[in-house]
Amino acid sequence: MGIIRRIKKIITGRNPINGTVDNMGSTDEVHNLSDFDGSLESMYCEEKINHHCGCFGSPGGRCSECGVISCVRCHQHCGGTDNPSPIGCGKPICREHSHYLMLADGQSLPFCKGCFSKITRKERRQIAARLLLSPFVEQEDKQ
Secondary structure, three states: OOEEEEEEEEEEEEOOOOOOEEEEEEEEEEEEEOOOOOOEEEEEEEEOOOOOOOOOOOEEEEOOOOOOEEEOOOOEEOOOOOOOOOOOOOOEEOOOOOEEEEOOOOOEEEEOHHHHHHHHHHHHHHHHHHHHHOOOOOOOOOO
16 A cells, blocks of 8 residues: 655754755654555654764754864863863864863863964963073072
8 A cells, every 4th residue: 555644854954154054864754554454554764964073963063163063972162161261262163173282280172273373372472481581580499
């Protein structure tokens, strides 16, 4: 026998950067009559599409640099996702646009390109200033 009813639900999201519509998965529901005994059969199919990071998890957010969607596990923010740091701007970033810096306490935090450049320039200026001022600054012996 033939299909009695078909229901298709498509989940989409609009990319604000380039205006395209991203397919984020779909579900398909089909009801038909069985050829064997004439009873009603229902079939449910769910399509999952992997995110830009390659994972199939639930969507975590959209990167502010390129606009791709990452899963919850791979999605990060500038300055850290779990504990936002005041040295980062907090923009959402994907793995591809994360630049990592090792902090003094041994923690490695992801930063966007702008914040990463700002922090590394500041560190280089401090190193250059120390090198230029080192002949004029007296060092104490720690003995």
